Amino acid sequence: MPHDHSDHEQPHALLPSDPALRVKALETILTEKGLIDPAALEDIIDTYENRIGPRNGARVVAKAWLDDGFRAALLEDATPVVADLGYYGRQGEHMVAVENTADVHNMVVCTLCSCYPWPLLGIPPGWYKSDAYRARAVREPRKVLADFGVTLPNETAVRVWDSTAEVRYLVIPQRPAGTEGMDEEALMALVSRDAMIGTALARQP
């Protein structure tokens, strides 16, 4: 049972101090014990490096921009809607989509760890997991947005979603003007990962 280990040296301190060597040592021991299949590790890495990433989320956003029925269903209960597109799995079991408007800008953080919608956006970027983002996003979201070069109109309220449970949030950015007639693939190119976290706006065409 987990408990406070501060009264004695924690097990991790027995490993080499260099981080790459620490991870290597763990991998070696676990492989020798028959607890890890090295081929499975390659497959996990390949999944998040090459197969699951923010283009999944961008497709959801583009569909929401193009199809009012899809958009309404997504905002009502996102989990089955994105699962129908094949976007379900680890760290995306309970999805909520939140829509930016002229009145409200949404932004997502996990102040306690690094919760993030993996099936839609992949592995979170370094900055999302940084102390600076975790500490500042809830108290001064507008200053954080300024770090990304974003300034919101004074009439727009900021709503920061702190992912404290197993619910994962996807921001639907506002559709830029001048995109009438664009198809799904063209619209997807306007939707960055950061726009779906809420630290950027959709790109202008």
Next chain:
Amino acid sequence: MSRVHDMGGRFGDGPVIPEPEDEVFHEEWHKRALAVTLACGSLGQWNIDVSRHMRECLDPVDYTRFSYYEIWAAGLANLLVDAGVLTREELASGAAQGSSPLEGRKLRADKVAEVLAAGGPADRPSDIAPTFQVGDRVRTRQAGNLVIPGGHTRLPGYAQTAEGRVVRYHGTHILPDSSAHRQGDAAEPLYAVAIAAKELWLHPEHPNDEVVLDLWQSYLEPVA
């Protein structure tokens, strides 16, 4: 009452540094740390709340000086020993002493896609009926685990004893305060609660800004 991971609202951190979208991993060993951690999770010796709490129980000095995947690796090493999967001697020597009775649970390459796609839903049936509705005013209680001093909780310190309103009902979910200590799922109603920035901070950036947190029913009290 707080631990080092509970950093929401803290002063003193520098700028947030954006990075390009195609930069998934910065170092080769980051990939390995992620993959080894996920593969070990499949051994079924802990749940996500146990593993989160193990990271939170790192010495605050270590937690602060470690990079993100160093925290993962350290948490994993502690978990493996805590759960009896590896021994301290094995970590110190860097070599396995005998095989493991858990060998049959090893995540095989041909199962990876299936396991990642299956996920691990956190909603569970519960006998506890929801006492709040969307629109209700609520107040958060003091942050901290109600049963175990210093135990796991998902009510951040910055959001304690604050008044807000329920904006969504998520159904009944596993209570991390119980699950992290292997005391059972103890599922209960979970809500998204919006709290005004001016309720949370002495110097809010804007009068209309708010923070929304996902909070379990036992974290909340009604506001008359």
